[in-house]
Amino acid sequence: MPLSRLLGFFSRTARRAAAGASASDSDAERFFALRHHSFKLFLTAWNTFQETMTALEYTLCCDHPFGLYRVRALCTSMATQAFQCIKQLERLDPAPCEALYARFAELQNMVADDVYEPESCLLGPLVLPLGPDETDMEALSGQGRSPLVDPVTLRLEDVRRRLPDLVPRGFVVTAVGCQHFFQSGELQSEINRRIQAAGGLAPKHLAKLSRSLGQLVEDTPMPQDLAAEILAAVAR
Structure with missing residues (x-):
């Protein structure tokens, strides 16, 4: 300026000040x-x-x-x-x-x-079943939106369609479930804080940082609703 x-x-x-000269000095x-x-x-x-x-x-x-x-x-x-x-x-x-x-x-x-990274709020199920008669490929692929699972799971289900007897039944925690976990208890904020405190994601910091973050994730309690859906999927 x-x-x-x-x-x-x-x-x-x-x-x-000149216009208001009548005001007191104080x-x-x-x-x-x-x-x-x-x-x-x-x-x-x-x-x-x-x-x-x-x-x-x-x-x-x-x-x-x-x-x-x-x-x-x-x-x-x-x-x-x-x-x-x-x-x-x-x-x-x-x-x-x-x-x-x-x-x-x-x-x-x-x-x-x-x-800045855009804040995203994913919608959808926390857990999806995987099996010959249970897998919803449209739900897995996100129905035109961001996929709810990683590419490995999508390839696995493609193998299941071609070789149905090769891949056993199971379930997958979706991207919605993962986001729900990382946003619970300020976990993501603590991860960001530790990365910054360590000096960023420089190669010399990665080994120590990886151990620290891995232990942090293991020690973080899982949200009750996510844990309930995982237990239900295991029982099924």
């Missing part, structure tokens, strides 16, 4: 102190934004490895500081800030499409 525009905020303040001092504090917060947020922007540019331009988790963290930090800038400017002069908020929302959506 040009310095002339920032100085304009204080020019408007001076004109308003009110005028308090009014100036609040605006001065807002301007200091704006400068702090702006400087932090510039530092984060530099860190992001360094991450993207250099030859060292980095993970998308770092880019997401930097983008989140930049968005936070940009929002703080607009918020403090609004306290100084609210007139131009409606357009700034609108543009901020547009840019945030553009960045989110490229950087």
Whole structure:
């Protein structure tokens, strides 16, 4: 933002103060102190934004490895500081800030499409039976949506159709069931936290991280509804 525009905020303040010269000195001092504090917060947020922007540019331009988790963290930090800038400017002069908020929302959506994983909410059964007369191939393939099972299960059922006596009956926990498990008890959030704390998915971290995450998944209680459906499938 040009310095002339920032100085304009204080020019408007001076004109308003002159128009209200009849106010008490204490009110005028308090009014100036609040605006001065807002301007200091704006400068702090702006400087932090510039530092984060530099860190992001360094991450993207250099030859060292980095993970998308770092880019997401930097983008989140930049968005936070940009929002703080607009918020403090609004306290100084609210007139131009409606357009700034609108543009901020547009840019945030553009960045989110490229950087952040879309939140998905899968619908469907938690467990599906597999057998000569039980397998619902349309349900397995997702009926035009995201498949409910992995490609290995789909290939297995293709083998069953061609060689029905070769593959025994069974069942599969669907993608819906897996998502339900990872979202229960903040398991996915804890996995993300451990990955970030370990420094990302760099090859040197994978062995230790794999053991840690594997033990975390084993120690996490299964949701009761998912456990009930699995036990029912085993009994069937």
